[in-house]
Amino acid sequence: MLETERRDPASQALPDHSVVPAVWSRITNLDVDRGEGSWLITRDGQRYLDYSSGIGVTNTGHAHPRVAAAVAAQAARLLHGQQNILYHEPGLRLYDRLRTLLPGGPWQAFLSNSGAEAVEASVKLARAATGRPAIIAFRYGYHGRTAQTMALTTAKDVYRAAFEPLPGSVYHTAYPYCYRAPGGPHSPDACTCDWEAQLDLTFHQFIYPDRVAAVIIEPVLGEGGYIVPPPGFLPRLREITRQHGILLIADEVQTGFGRTGELFAVKHWNVEPDIVVMAKGIASGLPLSGILARADLMAQWKPGTHGGTYGGNVVSCAAANATLDVIEDEGLVANARERGLQFLAGLRALAARYPSVGDARGLGLMVALEFVRPGVGDGRVPDPDLTKRIQAEALARHLIVLTAGTYVNVIRIIPPLVTTADEVALALSILDESLAAAGA
Ligand SMILES: Cc1ncc(COP(=O)(O)O)c(C=O)c1O
DSSP states (O other): OOHHHHHOGGGSOOOOGGGSOTTSOOSOOOOEEEEEBTEEEETTOOEEEETTHHHHTOTTOBTOHHHHHHHHHHHTTOSOOOTTTOOOHHHHHHHHHHTTSSSSSOEEEEEESSHHHHHHHHHHHHHHHHOOOEEEEETTOOOOSSHHHHHHOOSOGGGTTTSOSOOSSEEEEOOOOGGGOTTOOOOGGGOOOOHHHHHHHHHHHTOOGGGEEEEEEOSSBSTTTOBOOOTTHHHHHHHHHHHTTOEEEEEOTTTTTTTTSSSSGGGGGTOOOSEEEEOGGGGBTBSOEEEEEEHHHHTTSOTTSSOOSSTTOHHHHHHHHHHHHHHHHTTHHHHHHHHHHHHHHHHHHHHHHOTTEEEEEEETTEEEEEEBOTTSTTTTOBOHHHHHHHHHHHHHTTEEOEEESTTSOEEEEOOOTTOOHHHHHHHHHHHHHHHHHHTO
């Protein structure tokens, strides 16, 4: 073989999939060549409607031309500009821009690489700024796979159960999951969940409130099953945390950057957290994450007590600036709201026709169906097998959707925010066929 042939990837057969370790549990076995907007195109030219958005990342769609151009231009100038060593223009612009994205504050951003890393940063800052040790998180919550973030996570056993011992001083309390409330399912608008009493018990049984640095919450639960809280929940949680001098950390890794029909989900309830965690949609797929924190808290974080080699990578920052331009210029937050309403109405219509749909819910373009075994038990017994079959039937019809929930009985749908009304209608009709084919 000629040396030039050996170096040309196109002339070589692809290695077998088994080179990738099995720890990456698989959702599809597609060999993808490229992406365009809401679509992924395989090496053999098949088109798939990607309503996973790479787990909530490609909010601007795959390979948005403005983002791709910004990345290419920056990559040709500087690939790595380490944050302790120098300042770079994309970073300065992004730091400045991020602090204007939420009312209140004043805010200051910190930039890192992954969602879990940013959650770790939020916990370190909360402890450093308050001098308190404990963190309260919510049952069904997901915050990542590093040791600290596993300790915060309870969405599903697989995320943590094999990895004890985990960092301590983390306490979990009840989230208002209205569909699975002990007294029976009810509408979030008339919530009777006892989350506030459970939090009070946590303070009386486990940890004094004045020893708690922060409460961390996903404004809409992601991996736990796309659970939208009742309207009074976050405002009341904010009141309680303020009363005890506890910081409120909003983990907006999945809900952020327009996903729920607001730039950040906390805006739906006019709640001002002390720290917001950002990742996923921030840079359209390049690795970037960060926190937005009250500037007075950030000022208490001593130089050198946190950082990292790659945080705030210059190419990722260029991608993030272009992403924010696209979100603004193309009205993606409004589109998420409108397409979300269209999707939820369609899912509710499916729920009325298929007895296995226990609940249809969502906010913006974060929507889900929860599947149960009708007529069994109290009517809410989870049906993960059916859920898996529906996901497979959808994939066979070229629609990629994900699952979620503690019992993996939720189909979760995360379209890119550029998706069109026609694409949503197509996805709904594929889901209809898939539910019928799977015996829902
Ligand atoms: C709410 C939330 N927090 C944190 C994370 C962890 O982000 P990453 O996978 O980038 O570490 C995720 C990832 O799904 C998430 O949904």
